Amino acid sequence: MGKSYEGIEGRLREFIEAQRIFFTATAPLDGDGTVNLSPKGLTGSFAVLDELTVAYLDFAGSNAETIAHLRENGRITLMWCAFDGPPNIVRVHGRGEPVFRDDPRWGELMRHFPDIEVTSHGLRAIIVVRAEKIRDTCGYAVPFMSYEGDRPLHGSRFARETDESLDAYFHKKEHVATSIDGLPGLPLPLPPLPGDA
Numbered sequence: 121m122g123k124s125y126e127g128i129e130g131r132l133r134e135f136i137e138a139q140r141i142f143f144t145a146t147a148p149l150d151g152d153g154t155v156n157l158s159p160k161g162l163t164g165s166f167a168v169l170d171e172l173t174v175a176y177l178d179f180a181g182s183n184a185e186t187i188a189h190l191r192e193n194g195r196i197t198l199m200w201c202a203f204d205g206p207p208n209i210v211r212v213h214g215r216g217e218p219v220f221r222d223d224p225r226w227g228e229l230m231r232h233f234p235d236i237e238v239t240s241h242g243l244r245a246i247i248v249v250r251a252e253k254i255r256d257t258c259g260y261a262v263p264f265m266s267y268e269g270d271r272p273l274h275g276s277r278f279a280r281e282t283d284e285s286l287d288a289y290f291h292k293k294e295h296v297a298t299s300i301d302g303l304p305g306l307p308l309p310l311p312p313l314p315g316d317a
Contacts, residue, residue: 125254127171128212132256136210137168139200140267142176144247146189146196146216153301156185163270164236172251174198174212177233180242180278180286181296184306187218187245188299196249204266207259216249222311230314242278242286243313244306283312 125132136142140161147155160166165177178187190196196216202208219225221244229246230238281289287310290296297308 122255122257125256128168128174128251128254129171132210132254133168135202135208136174136200137166139202142166142198142200144186144196144198146186148189148299148301148303149193150301154185154299156189158186161270162236162241162274164233167232169232169248173248174251175229175232175246175248177236177238177241177243178218178245178247179274180244180281180289182293183295183300184244184297185295185299186247188301188303188305190216190218190247191305192303196247198249201259201262203262204264207262209257209259209262211253211255211257212249212251213253213255214249214251216247218245218247220245220307220311221313226314237275239313240275240279242281242289244286244290244310283310286310 128136140163142160143157144160145155145157147153160176162179166174168174194215194217196214198212200210219229226246229248287308290306290308290310296306299305
């Protein structure tokens with residue numbers, strides 16, 4: 121049976137922070153719009169800010185659906201599941217917002233991610249999520265899988281980009297500045313990465 125939690129702390133926080141991958145789900149308000157589900161990884165790119173707030177780093181990619189949906193309506197669900205050890209699934213339902221490079225909160229938020237080299241991955245935003253509902257479920261049907269390591273491909277692909285070339289890359293992608301459903305996505309031009317990041 122599932123259990124609800126008042127906050128992300130204790131064993132619940134330990135479980136979330138120990139997982140190597142999590143998933144995010146968002147959708148536009150339009151009932152005919154495209155639901156988005158994304159896997160998130162890269163060691164050091166997720167942080168629990170307090171018992172009701174989490175954040176993760178949003179890196180370069182071919183789409184910006186999560187950003188577009190959060191800009192429109194803020195709804196987001198994050199999910200972690202155990203691929204080893206006792207079975208467990210945790211979902212955080214809440215409201216999120218993308219914090220962009222030129223936001224005054226950027227420097228303070230980046231202090232929560234000391235163990236990742238952000239210039240290697242084309243960092244474009246920090247997604248901050250405020251939990252409204254926190255629940256776990258059994259996870260009995262989730263298979264056992266082992267973690268072998270982070271893939272080096274994302275870092276090797278985007279480490280060679282400058283702020284200017286990254287901006288040009290985003291301009292060429294059909295669904296970065298605008299979502300699949302035509303919602304505003306990543307604001308362009310891309311501001312420079314703050315020097316203290």
